[in-house]
Amino acid sequence: MVEVQHLTKRYGSFTAVDDLSFQVERGEILGFLGPNGAGKTTTMRILTGYQPASEGSARIGGFDVFEQPIEAKRRTGYLPETPPLYPEMTVFEYLHFVARINDVAPGNRTSQIGAAMERTNITDMTDRYCGKLSKGYRQRVGLAQALLHNPEVLILDEPTAGLDPRQIIETRRLITELAGDHTIILSTHILPEVSQTCQRVVIINRGKVVAVDSPDNLTARLQGSQSLYLKIDTNGVDPVPTLQGIPGVVNVSSADYREGLSGFQVELAPNSDVRREVARTVVTNGWGLLELRAQQMSLEDIFLQLTTEEEPEHEDVPQPGASSPAGYEKPTEERIDG
Amino acid sequence: MGNILALVQKEVRGYFVSPIAYVLLVFFTLLFGWFYIASLNLMLQLSGGNFGMGGPQVVNVNEFMIRPLFGNTAVILLFLLPMLTMRSYAEEKRSGTIELLLTSPLSDFQIIMGKFLGALALYTLMLALTGIHIAMLFQYGEPEWGPILTGYLGLILMGSSFISIGLAISSMTKNQIVAGVATFAVLLLFWIINWIGDASGSTAQSVLAYLSILEHFDDFSKGVIDTKHLTYYLSFIGLGLFLTAKSMDTARWNG
Numbered sequence: 203m204v205e206v207q208h209l210t211k212r213y214g215s216f217t218a219v220d221d222l223s224f225q226v227e228r229g230e231i232l233g234f235l236g237p238n239g240a241g242k243t244t245t246m247r248i249l250t251g252y253q254p255a256s257e258g259s260a261r262i263g264g265f266d267v268f269e270q271p272i273e274a275k276r277r278t279g280y281l282p283e284t285p286p287l288y289p290e291m292t293v294f295e296y297l298h299f300v301a302r303i304n305d306v307a308p309g310n311r312t313s314q315i316g317a318a319m320e321r322t323n324i325t326d327m328t329d330r331y332c333g334k335l336s337k338g339y340r341q342r343v344g345l346a347q348a349l350l351h352n353p354e355v356l357i358l359d360e361p362t363a364g365l366d367p368r369q370i371i372e373t374r375r376l377i378t379e380l381a382g383d384h385t386i387i388l389s390t391h392i393l394p395e396v397s398q399t400c401q402r403v404v405i406i407n408r409g410k411v412v413a414v415d416s417p418d419n420l421t422a423r424l425q426g427s428q429s430l431y432l433k434i435d436t437n438g439v440d441p442v443p444t445l446q447g448i449p450g451v452v453n454v455s456s457a458d459y460r461e462g463l464s465g466f467q468v469e470l471a472p473n474s475d476v477r478r479e480v481a482r483t484v485v486t487n488g489w490g491l492l493e494l495r496a497q498q499m500s501l502e503d504i505f506l507q508l509t510t511e512e513e514p515e516h517e518d519v520p521q522p523g524a525s526s527p528a529g530y531e532k533p534t535e536e537r538i539d540g
Numbered sequence: 541m542g543n544i545l546a547l548v549q550k551e552v553r554g555y556f557v558s559p560i561a562y563v564l565l566v567f568f569t570l571l572f573g574w575f576y577i578a579s580l581n582l583m584l585q586l587s588g589g590n591f592g593m594g595g596p597q598v599v600n601v602n603e604f605m606i607r608p609l610f611g612n613t614a615v616i617l618l619f620l621l622p623m624l625t626m627r628s629y630a631e632e633k634r635s636g637t638i639e640l641l642l643t644s645p646l647s648d649f650q651i652i653m654g655k656f657l658g659a660l661a662l663y664t665l666m667l668a669l670t671g672i673h674i675a676m677l678f679q680y681g682e683p684e685w686g687p688i689l690t691g692y693l694g695l696i697l698m699g700s701s702f703i704s705i706g707l708a709i710s711s712m713t714k715n716q717i718v719a720g721v722a723t724f725a726v727l728l729l730f731w732i733i734n735w736i737g738d739a740s741g742s743t744a745q746s747v748l749a750y751l752s753i754l755e756h757f758d759d760f761s762k763g764v765i766d767t768k769h770l771t772y773y774l775s776f777i778g779l780g781l782f783l784t785a786k787s788m789d790t791a792r793w794n795g
Contacts, residue, residue, distance in 0.1 A: 286640035290557035302546035
C-alpha cells in the first residue's frame with residue numbers, strides 16, 4: 203500500500219532523512235518511532251506530498267507522490283503535528299470545507315461528515331468554532347478531517363499528543379478499529395503506544411532506519427541476554443557465590459532489600475534460560491523461593507539501545523540497562539511482588 | 541472547478557469573520573465618498589463660478605468629475621489593497637493550515653486561483669458600493685456610460701495587479717504585517733517609479749514611465765481601452781501569480 207524507497211531529504215548540508223526504505227501492507231498499522239529531530243515529521247510530510255524528497259521515491263496505493271501527487275493525495279488522510287484548523291469556522295463548516303476540497307460527492311458530504319464526527323466522538327461540538335476548542339477536541343477534529351474522505355492510507359503525526367489519558371485510550375482504540383479498512387502510519391514518541399497499537403515498528407534515528415519489526419519481535423530480537431529477578435529467603439546466608447556457580451549465570455547483584463528479604467538481579471549469558479537450575483539450586487540449599495521471573499526488555503530499553511551513540515548492534519551482548527544513558531532508571535515490571 | 545469555488549468561498553468567509561472586510565469596506569467607501577464630494581465641489585466651481593462669462597456653463601461630468609475621482613480611487617487602493625492580501629498566505633503558514641491545503645488533492649494553480657479570486661471578490665464588492673455614488677450622478681446629470689464602464693474595468697485590472705503582487709509577497713512570509721508593509725512599499729515604488737525618470741535620458745524615462753502602475757490607468761477613465769494598457773495589467777497580474785507559484789514551490793523545497 204505504501205512503498206518508500208531510498209528516500210533522502212537534505213536541507214543544505216543537513217540530511218534530515220537518509221536513504222529510508224520501508225513498506226506498509228494494506229490494513230497494517232506501522233509505528234514510526236524516534237527521538238525528536240529523527241526525521242519522522244519530514245518523512246510523513248514527504249509521504250503526504252507536502253514536501254518533495256531530494257532523492258528516492260514514495261508510492262501510495264501505487265501512485266508516486268511526486269509524479270502523480272493529486273492521485274496519491276486523494277488516497278491519503280493526514281493529521282499533521284498541529285491540527286490544521288481554521289479558527290473562524292465551526293467544526294461542521296470546517297469538515298464541510300475539507301470534504302469539498304477532497305472531492306467528496308455533494309450527496310455524500312453530510313453523511314461522511316456525520317460518520318467522521320461520530321467516530322472521533324465530536325458530535326456535540328458541531329457548531330462550536332474551531333478556535334474555541336480545547337486541545338483534545340482540536341486533535342480529534344484534526345483526526346476527523348483526516349479520515350473524512352475515507353482514504354486508503356492514514357498518516358498521523360503524533361495523534362495522541364495533548365490528549366488526556368481517557369482520550370488517549372479512546373484514540374488508540376479508534377486507530378486500532380480503523381486499521382481494518384485503512385492502512386495507518388503513525389508517529390509517536392510515546393513508546394507504550396507503539397506496543398499497544400502497532401503491528402510493526404520502524405525505529406529511526408538521525409534520518410536512518412535502525413530497526414523494522416513487530417514490537418514483540420523487536421523485544422525478542424534484542425533479548426539475546428536476559429536477566430532474572432530473584433527474591434529468596436536465605437536466613438542470612440550470602441547466596442551470591444552459590445548462584446554464580448550455576449552455568450549460564452554471568453553476574454549476580456543485589457537489586458533491593460525489603461522487609462528482611464533480598465532481591466537479586468541475575469544476569470544470564472545469551473540465549474540461556476537457566477530458571478530451572480536457579481530454582482533447583484535455591485531449593486536444594488534449603489532457601490525459601492519467593493519470587494523468580496524473567497525480566498523482559500521493555501520497548502523503552504530497545505529504543506534507547508538503538509538510538510544511543512554506542513551503536514549497540516555491534517555489541518555481542520546487549521545488556522539490559524547497561525548501555526542506557528546515565529540517569530536512566532531501569533524500568534521495572536508492572537507486577538506485584540510476593 | 542468545484543475545488544476553486546470551495547477555496548474562494550473559504551477566503552471570502554475568512555474576510556468577513558475577521559474585521560478586515562468591514563474595515564476595508566468602511567474606510568474605502570468613506571474615502572471614496574470624501575473624494576466624491578471634493579470632485580463634485582470642484583466641478584460645481586468650474587461650472588457655476590463664472591457668471592461674468594454669461595451664466596453657468598455646461599461642464600462634462602465625465603471629464604471633470606468622474607475621471608479625477610477614479611484617479612483618486614486608484615491612490616486609495618494603493619493604500620488599502622495590501623490589507624486585503626497580507627494575510628492570505630502568511631496566516632495559513634503561521635497557523636499551519638497551509639499543510640491542509642498542500643496535502644489535499646488540490647493543485648497549486650487551484651490554491652492560487654482560490655486566493656486570487658477570493659480577494660478579487662471582496663475588491664469587486666468594494667467597487668460595487670461606489671456604484672451608489674455614480675448612480676446619483678445619473679440622477680442629477682448626464683454622464684456618459686462608456687468612460688464609467690471602462691473606468692471600472694481599469695480599476696478591476698489595476699486592483700487585480702495589486703492583489704497578485706500582494707499574494708506573491710504574502711506567500712513569502714509567515715508574518716502578515718511584513719507582508720502588508722512590503723506589498724505597500726512595492727506598490728508605492730511602482731507608482732513613483734517614473735518620478736526619477738525626468739533627470740535621466742529619454743529612453744530610461746520612457747521605460748520607467750511604462751512601468752509605472754498608475755500611468756496606465758488614465759486612459760481607462762477617459763473611456764479608452766488601449767491594448768497597450770490591457771497588456772500591461774494582464775502581464776502584471778500574470779507575473780504576480782507566477783511569482784506566487786514559484787514562491788509556493790520554493791517554500792515546498794525548503795520546507
